Amino acid sequence: MHRHLIDAPPLAMDADSIEAGRLDALDRFDVMDTPREEAFDRITRLIRNIFDLPIAIVSMIDGHRQWYKAYDGLGNREVARSETFCKYTMQELLPVVVPDARDDIRFARHPSVAGDPHFRFYAGVPLRTGDGHNIGTVCAIGYEPRQFSPRETAILCDLAQLAMDALELRQLAAVDSLTGVLSRRAFKEQGAHALALAQRHKHNLACIAFDLDHFKSINDRHGHAMGDKVLATVTQACREHLRGSDLFGRLGGEEFALLLPHTDRHSMIGVAEKLRQAVSHIVVSQGPSKVGVTASFGMAALDALTPEIDTLLANADAALYEAKAAGRNRCIAWRPANDAPKSPRRRVLKAGRIVFNNRMSSIDCTVRTLAEDAAGLDVTSAVGVPEIFNLAIRSDGFETRCRIISQTERHIEVEFC
Template structure:
């Protein structure tokens, strides 16, 4: 771990509990995965049973509430500071708010005073077998209302069904929309390929890519067209791959490849072929063509990057560099200043960005971490200064950082 630039205070119990909670959430590998019918069915049931306009199945990471399924909303996530569900997360029992304007915790919340003007809320935590609350199932209304014990019991049953689905989805091996491997199956296959590469000392590369401005495709052409684009992209990608290559869908529009018997010098050619094939994808919304491009990050197996998590973390960092450089391009991972350093690893940790002499702070979720730098998810990168301190209280970590690249909601940093 990179040396600390200042001494961190002793860990509070809540920091330890939050680190354990995020570790439990990370085990489900669900954050930023695509919508799934099993969870959409639960949110539809919530709306129909309780006659409410909004229903959510959500996960909560270090800085946001992210919706695995949602009905009656446009956004897919909201800042953790603004969500009612942060209180549900703290409790072992359901939380019912008949009228948010009469509750001191919520009366001044922007979700109440502006925006959708929430009045009623009922939420149940998603609790793992070991007692960690990783998210919530909730019903939301725009008018005050009572919620009976019977209705609360039904919502608890629906939350239990959501947890059952989270357990079951870990067994799925193929993404039904694209035919690519699921995230978990991809990682399992990749781990086997890496073990073989290490045993027989042959090259192996990892490529991460996602579609540029995919949200604009969904917003402008509809989710049905977005699904057609995803399926067409997957088909185009498979057309460029060998039978031994491993292809997975990691998130909504995020895919990854593991290429056995491929070294650093060769991986760029493969990535460029796939990028060009995706650019040729022809999807139409009626008579309107839908242009598709993608950004690529690449990383090669070496002595310091020895497992799939480290490879994906390095490929992710290069992918964000490709986005920051203008998108629709391929970028290879390199450690800062091309200096040798410890590899990145994928993590899920709560962090804080500290600036203005530590008087100002922004919550973030640390997604990759290494000896040279880190990858941070934020609600918005607007207003984040070029240099700041990153604090990860659960690791007693506090270091000066400078921004290497950034997109709207992600920042890659190098440690000073």
């Protein structure tokens, strides 16, 4: 593998260390890409009603994007980090209030200020952890200039603290309220115990990860109520094919995972195919609307190169992305040991950069899985990313040449050259 330290002044490396600590703090809350939750939606409704503003957001910021845990008044769920107003709030200890974005040098030329939708007012408060890391923001946005009094700023700060309190409380939740399956944190905790038992007693263990194909279009075309009904129907259909000893968890909005004790590779593939067929037969009705659904499945079996639950999940995730890249509505197993990476993958949350075109072009990314010879990267869009590029992780002083082995619209799997 070709690695070298990235040339950077000491101050830049200090900033990279701070960013690495911030992402570690964000990772501890395990909140990115989780489903919407009423506790956070309530906060955005309060912001709009209290301040009479059209847009309210509770967001988290990872290596390449601002992702909305809750949002009111917007149609999208995330925006590139480079394009967000909140990147400035993230750098502060105190609230950031911009009465008129056209008069602020940081925002005046922003496309959303100079053009549609013509944002003018912004107020944001960082979501600060107990150990001093800003992991996200609570913000309010308006289309007209306005002043924000000290009393209003104090109220927004209280609402930001309520969001942090909700983040703390959600770590204790064991069951997903919509589907009744395990929450992501509970699934990983119980999964770690199941994996340790399998290793100790030397029995088989299999992991299946799946998500619903084109689920965003269901929400966009039929509304979130229909989307919720689809999710509940899918989980119920899957439960009918599972044993009482199997672990079933919801890891994201439409992303699920299963752990199957005493299940070998052959049986794992059979279970995944049975679930895929069950999902493909589902038709959900709500009023005059009817929605069919399919899902893509990735599988991984426990082996000697899988020391922990995050590695097993990362392997299943990689196979899932391969299934999606191959056309969706299919099952793909993680490669056999002799074809697998030489070291286990780890689930991580690191800020990365895709560098190409003789170092004249770069794209921010978030490194989600990492091994000695491979990685999984999240991007805002995979369009325009060349087949071969350099991956830089500045906080680790790491850079290496990469080759894309599979990709979807917003995720890239690479091997190191």
